[in-house]
Amino acid sequence: MCGSSSFHMIFSVIFMCLLFGGLCEHISVDIINDIGPNVQLGLHCKSKNKDLGSQSLTFHQHYGFRESLNFWGTTLFFCHFQWGNQSKWFDIFVVARDLKTCEGHPCVWSIRPSGPCRLTGKETCFPWNTNQY
Structure with a gap:
């Protein structure tokens, strides 16, 4: 009976991980303001389902978040950045x-x-997204 109970517990955990994906795997993102000295960087990050809110970073200051991955492998987080007139x-x-x-x-x-x-x-640089935010 004890072995059967353990099997059901393990099966339940695996099933929950598969069903809800995010319960088992997470991603961590760390963002650094390297725009330039004395330049405040405003940022607002979100996904389709979650708004992480607005942040303001001084030069070399970090902002990070840790979020769940979805089961379908389509997790996407995007951020809007503002500094000066950019x-x-x-x-x-x-x-x-x-x-x-x-x-x-x-x-x-x-x-x-x-x-x-x-x-x-390996450090890899990307262009800004060109379509509308």
């Missing part, structure tokens, strides 16, 4: 692009005027 946005976490590189480590992003650079793994 307004840009970028998909800060895309499963297909970032999961393998950032698995087990925070996905660290340096936000620069030319675009965001992912520092995790």
